């Protein structure tokens with residue numbers, strides 16, 4: 073019985089890389105940690121030339137290029153100088169969250185395709201401005217949610233979309249760590265803007281919202297705290313002093329279609345996990361063992377709970393392996409393929425707008441202490 077249920081989700085799809093004569097001239101904006109995975113991926117492709125790099129910190133881009141053996145690159149002190157002086161096909165925006173919007177909008181206005189790291193930005197208004205620039209430019213903008221390319225994450229969507237669970241009415245998601253507050257630019261408003269939600273929470277939201285087709289968020293009641301990041305007992309004293317973002321967040325979100333989203337995310341707490349992800353439908357439910365999801369991994373096999381022939385049945389969905397190159401490579405490749413083939417963005421901005429709005433409204437609701445109606449300006 074389980075096999076019959078499972079077989080509908082497990083047909084093999086063969087993915088082959090297409091070949092073409094098109095070469096891409098690519099620039100990297102921001103040469104910090106995540107830029108490494110972009111550059112490693114581009115270097116692994118025979119149709120890409122990395123021609124320019126920019127970073128606000130003097131000498132950082134130069135050292136970065138040297139470390140990766142990238143030759144014949146021009147260096148710039150910010151995204152503006154780079155985009156004013158280069159003819160590029162595409163840029164990777166790998167800056168911290170607070171400069172995502174300005175770099176992306178500037179690139180799109182120059183007619184350059186953009187692969188923008190997650191989270192899309194910090195506020196709803198910024199997300200709207202980004203989408204306006206994207207639409208005006210007619211260029212591809214894809215947001216860097218690599219878990220979308222993972223077979224386990226695809227399986228979550230396949231199960232929900234198959235109708236096996238029936239109409240979805242409640243979702244609990246989130247995840248996180250007992251102790252795992254990062255440092256660097258992630259912990260200050262002036263660079264990151266948001267904390268655990270921008271780092272890992274946005275992935276949990278994308279996992280479930282993508283599965284159910286990204287309904288619009290209608291209202292949000294949010295809560296945030298910083299009891300660990302700002303406490304020298306749990307964080308390095310220098311980092312604790314500058315820490316001013318959230319290390320924990322929880323929210324109750326009403327989505328279009330009468331769906332309730334119950335969300336929590338943690339960089340640190342006195343608990344190992346705030347729980348598994350569960351998706352409740354009128355015909356069945358799906359349990360996804362607790363995951364941070366950034367690398368697509370799940371905490372064990374998923375379970376479908378449903379009634380079959382009047383009996384309560386549990387179908388275990390075995391974990392899926394991933395074939396071929398890694399998720400970071402696939403993220404970059406799917407972006408370039410969309411440019412080359414005139415396709416649509418692999419991770420479209422109009423979906424991630426709702427992800428960003430939920431995060432933004434959790435912060436706003438936490439600040440004012442009550443539920444808020446989500447207002448998204450006309451695009």
Ligand SMILES: NC(=O)c1ccc[n+]([C@@H]2O[C@H](COP(=O)([O-])OP(=O)(O)OC[C@H]3O[C@@H](n4cnc5c(N)ncnc54)[C@H](O)[C@@H]3O)[C@@H](O)[C@H]2O)c1
Nearest residue numbers: 102104105106126127128150151167168169171189190257
């Ligand atoms: N997809 C993933 O798995 C993943 C993993 C880690 C980080 N990220 C995201 O990547 C982004 C960067 O994270 P990071 O850890 O690399 O940060 P980082 O602080 O190490 O690097 C960011 C760099 O951008 C530069 N920068 C900022 N504004 C700039 C501008 N206008 N022009 C040129 N350079 C500019 C900074 O000087 C810095 O060197 C964040 O948004 C983060 O959420 C994604």
